[in-house]
Amino acid sequence: MFERILVPLDGSPRSEQAVALAAHIARAHHSSIILLRSVEILSIYSMQTVGMMEHIQRLEEQGALNYLNHIKASSMLEHVPTTTQIYVGSPALAILDVVKQHNIDLVVLCSHGYTGLKRWALGSVAQRIARSCPVPVxxxxxxxxLPFNAQPTEQAIFRVCVPLDGSPQAEVVIEPALAIAAACAPPQHAEIQLLRIIEPLSPSNEENFREIYNLDLQELISQQTQTYLQDVVKRLQQTAAPPDGIEITGCLSTSADIAQEIIQYAEESDNNQSCQLLAMTTHGRDKLDRWISGSIAERILTQTRLPLLIVRPPLPNGINHAHQQDRSTV
Structure with missing residues (x-):
């Protein structure tokens, strides 16, 4: 599924942690890797040095190339076809342009970068990439x-939490999540957990519905949601053909705080039931960037300690490109 994998690096050892993971996935899927280093000249030097910009740019590009060649020659990338790319400009724009130019299928990056802050994953760069990148991140x-190369033991279950909202857009993340699980999980030890959270009804609404229709509306919604999850699991087993050893399950939960419930469910550590990966789409049933632009996604991005797989599905019918992230803000 992932023929070409992009690994953006900022020169820090922390960002290089993405290389080993990307290499492992590449070996599993027979992929090639592009190592990317962006050089931001104008953000480093003042306008007083404008006469030296060409010389400075050559030095920066050569330093970046030497760095990438050093990473390329490391044992992490042994037997993985690897090329390097230097880009002069902002990291976010570099990633988006290289994704388009080289038909990238997956972007792998680390949450901490050169600044020591959560710049790549939780700062402006990764948030812009999550909103705009047309391929999984x-x-x-x-x-x-994210663990990989783990030895299969009874306790070593590689679990992926996939929050769904009932829309086809939210389900787009399932296939790449299966591919990541197949690459990283020990043999016969993986589980994709489809999580659907419903918000509780107000007591007054529930009581009014019961009086008028003689039905428990909350219970009816729960039953319909359980049926939805069962249908999705059955459909995936028939169409997605999960690799041997990967089980797909559905889970229903009720909470008024959807973001907190997702985080708590995925990170639950009792009885070794915590997930290793949280996978979600950038928008769902609202046909807008609900997950990534709203409070739910912002809280998940900033509060979860888990690795994230973020997928931006194709725009739904009726939504034009005016709703996409403006590249001028990237």
């Missing part, structure tokens, strides 16, 4: 990295 965490 896998965000590795330096503090809680």
């Amino acid at each position: 896998l965000i590795q965490r330096d503090e809680h990295p």
